[in-house]
Amino acid sequence: MAQPLLGNSGALSILAGAQTGVSEEDARILRGLRAGIEDAYEELIARYEQPVYGLVYRLLGSQPDACDVVQEVFLKVFRAVNSFRGQSSLRTWIYRIAINEAHNHRRWFVRHCRHEVSFESDHEERGHSLEYALDPGRSPFDQALDNENRTLIERALTRINPVFRTAVVLRDIQNLSYEEIAEILQVSLGTVKSRILRGREALRRELTQQPGAGLAEAMA
Amino acid sequence: MTCWSVKRKSTDYVDGRLRAREQARIEAHLRKCETCECSIDQLRTVRSSLNALSDPLPPTSLQTRLRVVASRERKLLYETNGSRLLRVWNSWKFRLNQIMRPLTIPATGGVLSSILLFGALAFTISTTTRQVGYEVPVIYADHMDANLVPTELRSSVVLTLSLDGKGRITDYAFHDDTGSFVGNVSRLQYNNIALPQFPSVLGLARPTTRDISISFIPMVFRP
Numbered sequence: 001m002a003q004p005l006l007g008n009s010g011a012l013s014i015l016a017g018a019q020t021g022v023s024e025e026d027a028r029i030l031r032g033l034r035a036g037i038e039d040a041y042e043e044l045i046a047r048y049e050q051p052v053y054g055l056v057y058r059l060l061g062s063q064p065d066a067c068d069v070v071q072e073v074f075l076k077v078f079r080a081v082n083s084f085r086g087q088s089s090l091r092t093w094i095y096r097i098a099i100n101e102a103h104n105h106r107r108w109f110v111r112h113c114r115h116e117v118s119f120e121s122d123h124e125e126r127g128h129s130l131e132y133a134l135d136p137g138r139s140p141f142d143q144a145l146d147n148e149n150r151t152l153i154e155r156a157l158t159r160i161n162p163v164f165r166t167a168v169v170l171r172d173i174q175n176l177s178y179e180e181i182a183e184i185l186q187v188s189l190g191t192v193k194s195r196i197l198r199g200r201e202a203l204r205r206e207l208t209q210q211p212g213a214g215l216a217e218a219m220a
Numbered sequence: 221m222t223c224w225s226v227k228r229k230s231t232d233y234v235d236g237r238l239r240a241r242e243q244a245r246i247e248a249h250l251r252k253c254e255t256c257e258c259s260i261d262q263l264r265t266v267r268s269s270l271n272a273l274s275d276p277l278p279p280t281s282l283q284t285r286l287r288v289v290a291s292r293e294r295k296l297l298y299e300t301n302g303s304r305l306l307r308v309w310n311s312w313k314f315r316l317n318q319i320m321r322p323l324t325i326p327a328t329g330g331v332l333s334s335i336l337l338f339g340a341l342a343f344t345i346s347t348t349t350r351q352v353g354y355e356v357p358v359i360y361a362d363h364m365d366a367n368l369v370p371t372e373l374r375s376s377v378v379l380t381l382s383l384d385g386k387g388r389i390t391d392y393a394f395h396d397d398t399g400s401f402v403g404n405v406s407r408l409q410y411n412n413i414a415l416p417q418f419p420s421v422l423g424l425a426r427p428t429t430r431d432i433s434i435s436f437i438p439m440v441f442r443p
Contacts, residue, residue: 036297041290049286053278067282074286078293082304146274153269171235172270178237197231203270204262 026090033081045074048091051174052098058169059102061158069105073098088183095174095184099166106162156206164199171196221249226256234263377436385429 032040052073057066076097157165170181182192226249232238233246250257300306375397382391392403
């Protein structure tokens, strides 16, 4: 195991013990990050790369943009780890950073690249073929239907209001509780419910308007 | 229970967050209202479809990028020993280097060029200065004393000047339709009309020693 670069981990353990929102495992990772232990960095990346990427990708709808934002998120986490006081869980904190970075990126994109037109209209044509975790128990037909439904839903997600999209993604895709979502977004519980309701309603309207097999027909 | 109430509680109902009593009331309404039942069914479909979405896998290059970031931050943490001030200073020093690096070569070239050019021109700067003021005191209606031609221009005038080779007038005379006039050089306020006394101009032009004639034709501007 790599040796810590800094010798103040003893003092930091007292601080970790005083934190109320952080689990023991998260506290251990935080101690390692503050001490500069390589294993702590590796563990943080291994634990949060996939969920943060999934969250950001659903918010932005673009793989290259999601990769850039995820890199920024982890950079901010590494730099701000000393200022994290443990009032929330580590996951809540990281997700909050991820959502803010995704929103900033989208605002920058709208401001600077709104008038640019891409020749490619599909992810595959751009050479960024997306990979998804496959269920080995599904038949090829079901997998094809899943692909089609996924395309319909992802397209519908990009069309609804980003504020509602965030709430729906956190609830229905990331499976976070209402309380966690309220903590991440720093809004009230009522606001979370309202955003989820309006997000689902907007998705329902989008999906019932889209022609095609599978999900859209099921909704009709 | 009204349709509006059902819609307002649809999120909690679909997520199973309602108390049993409230849930029963909604279900009783749904049995009577097809519109609300259809709406709730569609919301359930949306929710279950979102739940069933498989996770997008990040590209393998992303993990490499994150590791590079982690390595750089660990190095920075080691160099600054956790000091926030040192960290901020290093961060600004890095940004300044990034900005100045592409400007280094053109900036150096610009400075050297300026030094060479200034050095070459420094020898041409004259230490003596000469005040030069001149105008062509030929025909001014309201400056009659300075006029070479003390008359208002009513007809064509031919002015003959004798120059001494340094741009000064030694003698002058003019004639028009009414007669002729010989001037008094000593009365002229300015008699250097041929060439200004700039060394660079004198270097380009040659002063002449001879008589020159200038014709003036009056122009009448009608409003």
